[in-house]
Amino acid sequence: MTVQDVDRVSFVQEWEEWHRQKEAVLAGPHGFLAITGLHWLDGEPTRFEDAPGAWSSTAEGVVVELAEDEEITVDGHAVRGRHDFGVLAERASVYAGWGDTVIEVAKRGGHDIVRPRHPGNALRTAFTGTPAYEPDPRWVLTGRFLPFDAPRAVTVGAAVEGLEHVYDSPGQVEFELAGTAYRLTAFNGKAPGDLMVLFTDRTSGVTTYAANRSLQIAAPDGEGAVTLDFNRAANLPCAYTDLATCPLPPAENRLPVAIETGERIPLERGGRR
Known part of the structure; x- marks a missing residue:
């Protein structure tokens, strides 16, 4: 087994552990x-x-x-x-x-x-798990955080019709895919300095949930570099139940390319393994 094979095995194992933990929270006794x-x-x-x-x-x-x-x-x-x-x-x-x-x-x-x-x-x-693409290191991209001079209030829609959410955005995340640059408006993540983006792409409504997926991004380094691991593009609760009020992506976060990785349409919404 080569070093590359070992690294890929570790990569898949880490993704599987992330997915197990996420599913455990979602399907916990009070999830x-x-x-x-x-x-x-x-x-x-x-x-x-x-x-x-x-x-x-x-x-x-x-x-x-x-x-x-x-x-x-x-x-x-x-x-x-x-x-x-x-x-x-x-x-x-x-x-x-x-x-x-x-x-x-x-x-x-x-x-x-x-x-x-x-x-x-x-x-x-009745929950048996969420379908997902096979994790692939090619979907781990390096990007750049572009901070605003001051945080901006961004209003987005919600999974509940007529409801709106307002989030503070500290800036945008820029990355390249197949030679084309894209920018996503980012919101604050789970830990101080971390970021979170909501997005859709050309798989949305086809193989992935139509309304949104989310991606957690670790805090930028001292030069503003960030890592976008799209393998961890995750469903929000509204992908499973109508009893959620999840935010929708801002218009600029609707990517015109297919992000063929991450979590797919849940079985509860007609998805397939």
Whole structure:
């Protein structure tokens, strides 16, 4: 076995571990596949079939009013009667327990929502994994981060019709593919300094999910160089369920080329292995 063969084996193993970890979060007991409802709150206390209590959105934040025989846990403490979750920041989530169920209370697109997560949800229990292209080192590209003078607020659409998200963009990522240069508007990633891009390409709606894929990019080095490993182009939760509010890519991130790597259309949306 040559050094190149060993490197490729390691490359594939690292990709497989990344994919396993991502799938484990998605299909965990309280991951996105466990969600049974996306409930939009307003000022009228409302009960839902998959959660206890009557929920409302008030000037003081999200409130639940529990019946005498109902109880939830918040931060490990039993709660009865009325509980105020407070005013949530945009894209924030807090969680309450109810038996083996976790109830997500969140704000998305300026709206308060409740999303119960039941481990027994059929979408989760029937999940067998996400199809993906075979990992290939040729799809690991070197790019360059082009920072803006100051972060720019970028408004994008959402998987939920009529909803919008606003993200701060620190700059763009430029890379070349087959001799042509492309630029993607980047948002802040999971760790300080990291980046994330949302994009579509010519595989979108054909072999990959139509609305979006995301790519996490490690922080640029001292000269602005970045690595784009498109093998890790990942589906967002909306690729699996309509109970997600995922952002859509900005118009400039719709690539006119086929990125034939990364995660493909989920089986739950008619995809094939």
